Each structure stands twice: as structure tokens, then as C-alpha cells.
Amino acid sequence: MLLIGTTEGIYCAPLDEVDDATCVLDSKRVLRIRKFGGAVFAATQSGLFRSTDGGTTWTNLGAPRDEVYSVLMSPDGERLYAGTHPAHLYVSTDEGNSWRELEGLQDLPSREEWRLPRHRNEAHVRSLGTHPDAPERVIAGIEVGGIHVSDDNGDTWTERREGLHDDVHHVLVPESDEFVASCGGGLYRTRDAGRSWTRLDVAVDHTYFRESFAADGRLYAAAARSSPPSWGGKHGPDAALFESPDGGDTLKSVSYPGQPEEFILAWTASDEAGGDIVAGTRGGHVLRRVDGEWAKSGSVPVGISSLCMA
Template structure:
């Protein structure tokens, strides 16, 4: 049975699957949790990123938490390396930190701030600042990192963050989500404010992937763990539709190889009541988490969908989702 951890913007919720439904166990209520990451080597170890209070760590599957004392309070992204267990935290204002000891101590990877493009980094709703929206450590090489600045670009490091290559050719500058393929080395994926892109050379260069979508404001991203040519994005017509209080005008899309993107329906509400903020792909299973807390699942790679049955108190919002 599967286990998911959700960051709701208020706290962390652990969801455990049993007998066709999901039980809910909330924690860190009132903390402002924005993001969540699970150690792929030790699934009971979970990290939560808080909007104003740094990083918390749980070593018992989210039942208790300790403060990891990150030097910056505003955390927007978290990741744990599948290779060596390094923990990465991205903040606003844009800084990146790494911990090699499970969040006990932190190293500031401030070479990121030496990039020539840094003076142009600016998040439109708060133009005086920017943040590290996504951190993606390679699952194959401990020293290889991708970082997305919202809004600033897609940056790459081949030495664990000690030096950086500025925005990569062909990638979207307004980075929303990044992913690596877990089994095929060198394959990476991006969802950004102007469309989607992919890389076959370890993030050095990127190719656009937009044919077939009439919506180009892409947000969430997932890749099939068995097939590097099968991936998914959510997309809307623009930021106001995606994040406002009206109709999101959004779809979940699927792409196979060089085929155009296809909008997935098959049971999903039409129109979608909220923006798909999160996509998570497991073996033959695909989850879509909407911003209003709805959780949907497809057992057949997006052909058909059903709402996840949640027992107890449901989710009212969903910012991030991690599979344990």
C-alpha cells in the first residue's frame, strides 16, 4: 500500500492507503508548510519546508518533528539525493543550502549568487525578490544538480553546488518544476511559465516540448519511472487563471516520445475546479493533486481517473506531494 505526504500551505498531512481509501494524519498544523521531501533510502525520514520557519525533520513518518535550524526562514523547495542522502533547501530570497548529515548542519552554496544573471532575477508578484522554486539532484550522480529560480532561469552544477553554469540553452527561465528520470541517466524535464522542455545530456542543453498544447503556462510535472519518453505536465492559460480564485482553465497533459501532448480526461472533472499543483508518477499509477485539496488517481497512465477516497478530515489545499 502507498503512502503520500502532502504540504497544504498550513501543515503536513500523511496519507496512508488501505482497503481502497486513504487515511489522513495531520501534523505541523499552523506552520505554513510549503514543500515536503522524503528520503528515498529511508522513507520514514521526511523533511518539511516552512514559509517563514525553515526546515523541520521527522524520522518517524511525520508523527514528530525537530527544527533543523536552517539559516534562512523562507523555504520554497526541498530535495533529498537518492545517491548520497544530501538534503537541499531553496529559499526566498534566492539561496541554496545543503546538508550532508540529515539536516543537522547546513552549508550555504552561495556560488549560485555569483551567476551573471542574478541581477535580473525577479518574482513578478514580489519584484524586489526571487526564490529557488525547485531543486533536483540527479539520482545517478551525487554531484550533479539542477536548480530553478522563479523567475531567473535553470541553473546547473556538476560539482555539488560549488560552482554553477548560468541559465541553460533552450530551457524556460520561469522555472516551476524539474525532474530527472530515475533509471535512464541524462534525461531531465522542466515545466515552466512559457512551456515545457527536456534534456538528454544531463541538463547541459534543453529542447522545447510544446506541440499539441493550447495552454503554455505549465506548472506540475511527472515522468513515468519505467519509460523516459512518457511524461506529464499540468498547464493553464496563464498565472492569473492558474492561481486566482476563478476557473483555472487547466488540463493535465501526457506526452509519449515525439508525439504531441494530449489532454487527459477519462473521468477528471471538466472543467477542472482547481489547478493541478502536483503530479506524482509511480509504477503504473499517476496522482494529480489539485490546489483545492482534491486528490485524483489514474491506474493506467492517465487513460482513466477516479477521485481518491479519503477517510476522516479531507484536505482543503495542496501545495506539494511526495511519495514515500
């Protein structure tokens, strides 16, 4: 089943029947849906929710702040992390029954700089990542505040924001030391755990990236020509989709249904359809990559912000 996180809760449908999707969680905006083990977690502006039946029913885990922007499970399944707005990070070691703030994130030298006027002059922990080859490492992407890394399960932190645009929307972690950061001012990659960064979008004229995805040796990244204040024109975000067979060294623009008005904001991969890549757009459309071509699978009535196969 496909779980579709939207601006008004979560919808659920078979991938081949998206137009018949039903709402299974009524909430404010869903920032992230992620599956860890046998459970699915939804980070929303109404709280952090968990489903253990594939997305049919949901339990609010009572995170310390209502606006949860990111969620992560440690590779060993022992620690559940919740990143919030304002930018705080919490951990639970009892499946969400109790929470402890990881206060080391607040001690970083740049902490007082993390703010954006249109986000109430505050920031949020927009993305959390880890990798099984570095199980004690937690990577936090802050909108707006850069990327920061902990190598002790989140207790202490090091800034890894030098050379990186600080408006971080998503951090993809394909390898233990390799991160791909989708930012409001470019697409960046590190291969030394954030100590240095390479900008990948220098040969394209779209600079506002929201999320990247990797599967079968290929990197996918969608971008708007510029930031949201410019999206009121004839072509909306004037969005584009890029595919890369070499980890981002080259970005090839590819066509997809709805462009340039439809901006792809979410990704997942379909197990039940042989691994097809699935994308969700700002206008509520679900797209699917079949035999190298993008096609529309269906739509939900509100904008899509996250996808997950349950």
C-alpha cells in the first residue's frame, strides 16, 4: 500500500488505485512518513504518529512538541528520534513512551543564527539521517541552519555547514560518509561526512531543491527555478526533474507529467511493482517511473509532501 502524506493528513491506496485513496489520518501538514522495521512513523505539524498495521490506524506518541518535522530510528532499533519546530531534537528509548531532549544540539556555536522570518523567525530540524555502517552517527539538517553531525547517538554535535547553503530541506545518506543535501540554494554532496562539500547543480539553472532519492545506482532530484515567493507566475515553480547515473556528478533533465507547474516534493520506491520509483507533487499527483518513462498514476485532493510504501 502507498501512504501519501499531504498538507491535510495521510491518504492510503494501492499504487494502481491512487484515485480511490482514503484518508487514514486527519492531521495538519505531514512533513515525513518513514518505515522502520514493522512500523510506520509520520512526522506532522500535529505531532508524531505511529502505525503498526500498515497505516490503517495511528497512535500519537506524545512528542514534547506538536510540530514534528523529522523522524529517525537508529539502525539497532533502540532509539527513536524526533526533530521539531522550533529546532529541538528528542530521543526515546522506550518506543515513544517517554522522551529526552538532546540538548547538545542547542550548544552549537551557530545556534542563534538558525532562523527565517517566514518561519516565525525560527528554524526546524527538517531532516534526520543515519547509515548502518556508522550506527552511532546522526545527521541533522536544519531549515535554516545547515547540517550538523553527532557520532555518539546525538549527545554531542559538530557543525558541518561550511561550504553549504544553510537552508537545508533534506539530507540523503547513501553511504556512511556520503550525504546529499537538498537546499534552498543548491544541491550539495559530501564524501567525508560533511567536512567538505561539492555543489552539484552548477550546470543547471534550477537552484531550489527539496528532496533527492537514490535507487538502483541512480540519483533523482527535483528543483524549482527559485524559492517559493517567485511561484506566483504563469509556470508556478517552473520546476524540473533531474536524474544522475553517477551520484550527482552529472544531472540530466528529464520530462514528466505536469511540468513545469508541478513540483515533485516526495519520493519512494514500490516493492510490489518491481521497484518502480514513485514521486508525489505539490498539486497532489502521484507519478511512477516505468521502463525509464514517467507516467501519472493518480491524484489526491491536496498537495503531497511525503510518500512511503507500507
